[in-house]
Amino acid sequence: MFCVTPPELETKMNITKGGLVLFSANSNSSCMELSKKIAERLGVEMGKVQVYQEPNRETRVQIQESVRGKDVFIIQTISKDVNTTIMELLIMVYACKTSCAKSIIGVIPYFPYSKQCKMRKRGSIVSKLLASMMCKAGLTHLITMDLHQKEIQGFFNIPVDNLRASPFLLQYIQEEIPDYRNAVIVAKSPASAKRAQSFAERLRLGIAVIHGEAQDAESDLVDGRHSPPMVRSVAAIHPSLEIPMLIPKEKPPITVVGDVGGRIAIIVDDIIDDVDSFLAAAETLKERGAYKIFVMATHGLLSSDAPRLIEESAIDEVVVTNTIPHEVQKLQCPKIKTVDISMILSEAIRRIHNGESMSYLFRNIGLDD
Amino acid sequence: MPNIVLFSGSSHQDLSQRVADRLGLELGKVVTKKFSNQETSVEIGESVRGEDVYIIQSGCGEINDNLMELLIMINACKIASSSRVTAVIPCFPYARQDKKDKSRAPISAKLVANMLSVAGADHIITMDLHASQIQGFFDIPVDNLYAEPAVLQWIRENIAEWKNCIIVSPDAGGAKRVTSIADRLNVEFALIHKERKKANEVDRMVLVGDVKDRVAILVDDMADTCGTICHAADKLLSAGATKVYAILTHGIFSGPAISRINNAAFEAVVVTNTIPQEDKMKHCTKIQVIDISMILAEAIRRTHNGESVSYLFSHVPL
Numbered sequence: 001m002f003c004v005t006p007p008e009l010e011t012k013m014n015i016t017k018g019g020l021v022l023f024s025a026n027s028n029s030s031c032m033e034l035s036k037k038i039a040e041r042l043g044v045e046m047g048k049v050q051v052y053q054e055p056n057r058e059t060r061v062q063i064q065e066s067v068r069g070k071d072v073f074i075i076q077t078i079s080k081d082v083n084t085t086i087m088e089l090l091i092m093v094y095a096c097k098t099s100c101a102k103s104i105i106g107v108i109p110y111f112p113y114s115k116q117c118k119m120r121k122r123g124s125i126v127s128k129l130l131a132s133m134m135c136k137a138g139l140t141h142l143i144t145m146d147l148h149q150k151e152i153q154g155f156f157n158i159p160v161d162n163l164r165a166s167p168f169l170l171q172y173i174q175e176e177i178p179d180y181r182n183a184v185i186v187a188k189s190p191a192s193a194k195r196a197q198s199f200a201e202r203l204r205l206g207i208a209v210i211h212g213e214a215q216d217a218e219s220d221l222v223d224g225r226h227s228p229p230m231v232r233s234v235a236a237i238h239p240s241l242e243i244p245m246l247i248p249k250e251k252p253p254i255t256v257v258g259d260v261g262g263r264i265a266i267i268v269d270d271i272i273d274d275v276d277s278f279l280a281a282a283e284t285l286k287e288r289g290a291y292k293i294f295v296m297a298t299h300g301l302l303s304s305d306a307p308r309l310i311e312e313s314a315i316d317e318v319v320v321t322n323t324i325p326h327e328v329q330k331l332q333c334p335k336i337k338t339v340d341i342s343m344i345l346s347e348a349i350r351r352i353h354n355g356e357s358m359s360y361l362f363r364n365i366g367l368d369d
Numbered sequence: 370m371p372n373i374v375l376f377s378g379s380s381h382q383d384l385s386q387r388v389a390d391r392l393g394l395e396l397g398k399v400v401t402k403k404f405s406n407q408e409t410s411v412e413i414g415e416s417v418r419g420e421d422v423y424i425i426q427s428g429c430g431e432i433n434d435n436l437m438e439l440l441i442m443i444n445a446c447k448i449a450s451s452s453r454v455t456a457v458i459p460c461f462p463y464a465r466q467d468k469k470d471k472s473r474a475p476i477s478a479k480l481v482a483n484m485l486s487v488a489g490a491d492h493i494i495t496m497d498l499h500a501s502q503i504q505g506f507f508d509i510p511v512d513n514l515y516a517e518p519a520v521l522q523w524i525r526e527n528i529a530e531w532k533n534c535i536i537v538s539p540d541a542g543g544a545k546r547v548t549s550i551a552d553r554l555n556v557e558f559a560l561i562h563k564e565r566k567k568a569n570e571v572d573r574m575v576l577v578g579d580v581k582d583r584v585a586i587l588v589d590d591m592a593d594t595c596g597t598i599c600h601a602a603d604k605l606l607s608a609g610a611t612k613v614y615a616i617l618t619h620g621i622f623s624g625p626a627i628s629r630i631n632n633a634a635f636e637a638v639v640v641t642n643t644i645p646q647e648d649k650m651k652h653c654t655k656i657q658v659i660d661i662s663m664i665l666a667e668a669i670r671r672t673h674n675g676e677s678v679s680y681l682f683s684h685v686p687l
Contacts, residue, residue, distance in 0.1 A: 151467050211548050
């Protein structure tokens with residue numbers, strides 16, 4: 001599973017071949033902003049490649065320069081058409097593999113399907129499936145950012161570098177939010193309390209956690225906690241088997257644990273997709289006396305109506321990074337701000353290509369972040 | 370039940386016996402011993418050809434020896450033509466090493482998962498995995514059972530004032546687990562948010578939520594050296610909690626845990642018997658045990674009979 005190339009061999013290979021090729025596997029040109037920025041920072045040209053859809057909607061990839069013996073970095077940002085984006089990536093990875101690339105490193109800042117990383121009833125663990133598919137296609141290394149759950153790294157049989165956007169978001173808080181000293185970091189659901197804590201710790205601020213009916217998207221009701229079912233009627237077949245009964249979960253009213261009165265509330269999370277739960281959280285925070293509400297997240301999917309809803313809501317600012325293109329959403333909603341993270345991605349690419357240590361990129365990162 | 374054989378590893382004979390009793394089975398004959406060079410030797414003492422084999426082994430005590438023994442037992446059954454081998458691992462070993470949380474950290478849980486699959490396990494039954502994503506480390510079915518129903522029952526039966534209690538998470542990471550229990554009991558929750566510089570080392574703790582004049586119940590999935598929960602107990606008492614209980618699924622209690630619990634102000638520290646607790650109970654009267662053998666037994670029975678779990682949600686069996 002973990003194979004180590006002897007160092008001498010590595011250097012020899014670098015002498016004979018080497019070189020770095022940067023591809024973007026996106027057919028959609030709006031998704032190429034990030035790859036262009038990374039290429040600029042690295043001072044290299046984007047590799048020549050054509051990715052397009054044939055009339056029958058199949059994806060076709062044509063790589064127009066040699067990759068033999070080279071380190072190929074494939075940057076893929078996830079567009080609205082997520083399944084097509086995945087196919088583009090897989091096809092390009094496989095094309096590079098069959099064309100004798102030395103190593104194929106996927107740069108996928110936002111890992112799609114990462115919320116489906118748990119088994120729910122008979123559900124599939126899609127993240128795992130995707131990880132297996134990527135490994136099978138020939139990926140030898142993956143660079144990603146703020147995985148929804150860090151355990152997803154274990155779904156891969158290849159090294160995964162999970163970079164963090166938090167230093168950039170923290171910098172934004174410190175530089176762009178006046179009076180951030182009077183802020184409190186808010187987790188909009190208990191599941192994101194850990195992230196909130198790691199932000200709060202580094203900013204030396206307090207935390208608050210919201211809990212209640214509005215956020216049921218990741219409820220444990222469906223994750224197999226009831227398996228086997230805890231019903232007393234089981235005893236009808238096996239009188240000896242007495243299993244404690246589980247009463248149905250009551251929908252609790254929204255509660256905020258922690259004090260937000262007279263403070264700036266900064267809600268932190270990893271993904272903003274559907275904004276309903278953020279809006280509900282913002283309403284609650286306003287009621288409890290927070291005078292300004294910021295939302296910070298790494299991945300701004302901002303699907304469907306999100307920009308309009310944010311514009312009309314009590315939220316003052318939504319800060320996301322450019323792991324996912326959201327130019328259109330920004331035009332609809334000036335409250336959305338972007339933090340550029342191309343710097344850390346390009347640095348990671350440079351270090352991996354040169355075989356340097358990556359730990360510098362993880363300095364000041366807490367265990368919980 | 371026909372075609373079923375239940376084996377017990379040497380880690381937790383008592384639990385295996387309870388499961389066997391519940392199922393009305395005898396434990397299969399197996400001799401595990403060590404050669405003089407400390408290699409583990411396993412002899413399966415009865416035929417398993419075509420049988421549905423269940424091997425119960427918990428990740429506790431001499432973890433590596435027990436893991437090796439389990440792997441060897443799985444492999445022995447597999448190559449002896451059993452039709453299916455299910456490893457029942459109440460406490461999954463190395464579950465805390467489930468992510469690369471710092472540079473060059475190994476994901477040992479994934480390694481263990483691969484080793485179990487390679488040894489020949491066809492199915493895994495476990496309980497309260499440290500992170501449910503560990504299910505995805507396997508390419509075989511994994512049933513992650515929950516001790517929560519048993520915990521809820523214990524709270525209702527043993528804490529008289531449970532309606533006026535508050536469920537507390539000793540760290541932010543456990544907030545979700547805690548809210549799930551708090552919702553089912555219809556009580557409030559609080560959490561302790563701490564600044565920790567290194568693992569297993571506790572710094573400043575901040576309590577978020579109101580515990581004044583209430584019974585505080587600390588809930589977590591495992592307790593190892595107990596530094597965190599003992600500090601948390603002090604914090605809760607100084608914040609005005611009337612009594613403090615701690616409820617944990619896996620009571621590992623290594624190192625100074627027992628003396629820490631003895632010195633701390635717990636009313637009781639409640640754990641399940643996924644790990645043997647008899648010895649520790651002798652040294653610490655505050656430890657109480659919830660039996661979860663019936664949950665494992667029922668899971669084994671259902672798996673063996675190929676019964677649908679969801680069928681029973683909506684139908685009452687005759």
